[in-house]
Amino acid sequence: MASGGEVISNKQVIFKQFVEGFPKESDMAVKTSSISLKVEEGSNAVVVKNLYLSCDPRMRFRMKHSKDPGFVSFQPSSPLEGFGVAKVVDSGYPEFKKGDLVWGTVGWEEYSVIKNPESIFKIHHTDDVPLSYYTGILGMPGLTAWAGFYEVCAPKEGEYVYISAASGAVGQLVGQFAKLMGCYVVGSAGSKEKVEILKNKLGFDDAFNYKEEHDLDAALKRCFPEGIDIYFDNVGGRMLDAVLLNMRVQGRIAVCGMISQYNLGQPEGVCNLMNIVYKRIHMIGFIVFDYFPQYSKFLEVVLPLIREEKIVYLEDIAEGLENAPAALVGLFNGRNIGKQVVVVARE
Amino acid sequence: MASGGEVISNKQVIFKQFVEGFPKESDMAVKTSSISLKVEEGSNAVVVKNLYLSCDPRMRFRMKHSKDPGFVSFQPSSPLEGFGVAKVVDSGYPEFKKGDLVWGTVGWEEYSVIKNPESIFKIHHTDDVPLSYYTGILGMPGLTAWAGFYEVCAPKEGEYVYISAASGAVGQLVGQFAKLMGCYVVGSAGSKEKVEILKNKLGFDDAFNYKEEHDLDAALKRCFPEGIDIYFDNVGGRMLDAVLLNMRVQGRIAVCGMISQYNLGQPEGVCNLMNIVYKRIHMIGFIVFDYFPQYSKFLEVVLPLIREEKIVYLEDIAEGLENAPAALVGLFNGRNIGKQVVVVARE
Numbered sequence: 284m285a286s287g288g289e290v291i292s293n294k295q296v297i298f299k300q301f302v303e304g305f306p307k308e309s310d311m312a313v314k315t316s317s318i319s320l321k322v323e324e325g326s327n328a329v330v331v332k333n334l335y336l337s338c339d340p341r342m343r344f345r346m347k348h349s350k351d352p353g354f355v356s357f358q359p360s361s362p363l364e365g366f367g368v369a370k371v372v373d374s375g376y377p378e379f380k381k382g383d384l385v386w387g388t389v390g391w392e393e394y395s396v397i398k399n400p401e402s403i404f405k406i407h408h409t410d411d412v413p414l415s416y417y418t419g420i421l422g423m424p425g426l427t428a429w430a431g432f433y434e435v436c437a438p439k440e441g442e443y444v445y446i447s448a449a450s451g452a453v454g455q456l457v458g459q460f461a462k463l464m465g466c467y468v469v470g471s472a473g474s475k476e477k478v479e480i481l482k483n484k485l486g487f488d489d490a491f492n493y494k495e496e497h498d499l500d501a502a503l504k505r506c507f508p509e510g511i512d513i514y515f516d517n518v519g520g521r522m523l524d525a526v527l528l529n530m531r532v533q534g535r536i537a538v539c540g541m542i543s544q545y546n547l548g549q550p551e552g553v554c555n556l557m558n559i560v561y562k563r564i565h566m567i568g569f570i571v572f573d574y575f576p577q578y579s580k581f582l583e584v585v586l587p588l589i590r591e592e593k594i595v596y597l598e599d600i601a602e603g604l605e606n607a608p609a610a611l612v613g614l615f616n617g618r619n620i621g622k623q624v625v626v627v628a629r630e
Numbered sequence: 631m632a633s634g635g636e637v638i639s640n641k642q643v644i645f646k647q648f649v650e651g652f653p654k655e656s657d658m659a660v661k662t663s664s665i666s667l668k669v670e671e672g673s674n675a676v677v678v679k680n681l682y683l684s685c686d687p688r689m690r691f692r693m694k695h696s697k698d699p700g701f702v703s704f705q706p707s708s709p710l711e712g713f714g715v716a717k718v719v720d721s722g723y724p725e726f727k728k729g730d731l732v733w734g735t736v737g738w739e740e741y742s743v744i745k746n747p748e749s750i751f752k753i754h755h756t757d758d759v760p761l762s763y764y765t766g767i768l769g770m771p772g773l774t775a776w777a778g779f780y781e782v783c784a785p786k787e788g789e790y791v792y793i794s795a796a797s798g799a800v801g802q803l804v805g806q807f808a809k810l811m812g813c814y815v816v817g818s819a820g821s822k823e824k825v826e827i828l829k830n831k832l833g834f835d836d837a838f839n840y841k842e843e844h845d846l847d848a849a850l851k852r853c854f855p856e857g858i859d860i861y862f863d864n865v866g867g868r869m870l871d872a873v874l875l876n877m878r879v880q881g882r883i884a885v886c887g888m889i890s891q892y893n894l895g896q897p898e899g900v901c902n903l904m905n906i907v908y909k910r911i912h913m914i915g916f917i918v919f920d921y922f923p924q925y926s927k928f929l930e931v932v933l934p935l936i937r938e939e940k941i942v943y944l945e946d947i948a949e950g951l952e953n954a955p956a957a958l959v960g961l962f963n964g965r966n967i968g969k970q971v972v973v974v975a976r977e
Binding site: 354540541544553555556559561567569 | 866885900904914916
């Protein structure tokens with residue numbers, strides 16, 4: 284049924300099987316298939332060449348067999364999918380033309396056919412901003428940090444802000460937004476190197492390595508003798524439990540993710556929820572997709588912050604699709620420093 | 631140092647010692663002391679004769695040795711304290727005069743000296759409303775239900791509302807407020823009799839006895855095939871965990887209390903918090919004291935609802951101070967049906 288056109292080889296990262304526990308590189312396989320670079324006659328699909336792929340914790344949900352319509356499982360024997368930056372090769376969709384740069388959901392492969400082109404966004408690229416940033420600060424994680432902090436946390440100058448997984452794709456930005464607002468900002472991460480980066484490169488007021496603290500409650504009391512107004516939760520579990528003991532009255536917990544729980548068969552129990560009552564805490568879950576209509580407003584704020592160097596962004600770059608499985612697995616043991624990106628091609 | 635005046639005997643419920651686990655009647659003792667019914671010269675105190683005492687779950691917090699300034703522990707060898715309705719016997723405070731009816735924090739005794747008269751409120755009593763209601767629907771529990779439902783839950787017509795401890799002092803009102811708003815309302819309680827009352831006297835659409843459900847998740851799925859928009863949480867623990875599995879997107883959980891946890895040395899762990907993210911749930915703790923400035927507005931709404939019989943209120947009346955310890959203990963094993971009140975004197 285193909286309408287002809289060039290058929291070329293297409294390297295892909297194939298999802299082998301549903302995963303329990305920690306994902307392993309062997310849950311994926313790099314294989315080569317073939318693809319036509321022409322859109323079929325009458326289709327509104329878009330064919331793209333993938334440049335940068337994003338490794339996101341939430342991909343873990345799609346690796347399990349889900350009955351929840353909110354999380355469509357990856358298909359065994361098909362490529363993984365995730366956010367990426369790509370260049371349009373051919374388009375049946377009037378808003379995109381050959382050569383356009385886009386970001387959105389693509390396959391983990393050299394070339395993808397996007398059957399639902401409403402799910403990708405045109406990039407108005409300028410050379411002073413790295414294109415890979417559209418997998419991070421200018422893409423989904425950036426919008427997550429921006430909406431999660433400014434909309435969900437309702438921050439005020441001078442408040443005490445704590446961020447877990449603070450050197451990650453989202454956390455590093457939340458911390459910098461909070462500093463720009465005049466908050467006192469502490470982050471935690473899982474290595475000495477990350478803690479140094481938080482303090483010395485990202486401008487956090489303080490930081491600690493959670494792996495070296497046998498008593499998280501004590502660590503938080505040391506960093507926040509006055510308590511925490513805002514907790515931006517990326518990890519859940521026992522860290523959340525310790526934070527609940529240290530929240531201030533009228534505090535807010537923005538629940539962005541709970542990466543410490545994603546690979547557990549049974550999530551850890553959180554025991555200190557009664558603090559939500561004592562302290563009139565607002566615990567608010569959010570999903571970035573609800574904020575996509577604000578994406579252009581977000582860009583108007585964040586692009587100048589990048590250009591004026593008021594904000595920095597750390598990326599951890601893996602070269603080549605072959606290294607994508609290891610990069611993704613690395614998210615769950617904290618191997619990456621900053622946003623984990625996979626380079627498929629640079630243009 | 632007393633300024634003279636009548637000294638009479640004063641029966642009291644004495645708090646014997648700090649409590650671990652379930653409170654027992656033997657943690658309290660009924661004793662007789664004496665009291666002067668005249669306010670000391672120059673003092674702004676108020677002496678009251680107590681009429682009705684309120685048994686409130688939150689009194690449990692004051693029975694333990696607390697380092698938290700938010701919960702002042704009861705003093706061993708002194709009377710318990712709680713909300714009550716009383717009549718002014720003598721007043722050094724210009725806003726109150728002998729014969730006034732008031733509600734607020736009093737001792738568990740026949741007569742109390744109120745040293746902080748800003749903490750009591752004058753009752754503009756009319757005979758068409760029972761005076762004891764100022765321990766319940768027209769007092770702290772009523773304001774709790776009103777603020778918790780209308781302010782915290784942000785309800786909309788047609789939403790699915792679930793209330794635990796639904797026949798209690800607060801729950802029965804939340805359910806009726808929700809019905810008045812046009813919501814679909816289900817409550818749970820701990821006996822067949824309470825379930826019948828919820829369905830037949832209080833107008834709930836459905837109700838279940840949580841003690842007869844071995845699978846709370848299944849019970850909630852049966853009652854809410856479409857899921858829950860609003861959960862008014864009075865119990866916490868494993869019920870909260872089951873509710874999290876059944877919340878709808880953009881649902882709200884008003885956390886009013888967690889009575890299932892108050893007598894446990896270590897609270898139960900809640901495992902399903904990741905649903906807060908998936909479903910963008912707002913989980914909001916609140917304390918009625920923050921809404922005391924709205925008390926007169928609340929009365930303006932609720933008094934007409936009582937008079938027009940649009941709302942009913944169930945009380946469980948214990949007669950006499952001697953029966954106060956059993957009434958209080960009964961709260962924690964669900965003995966009471968409706969608001970637990972102790973009558974000290976009827977006028």
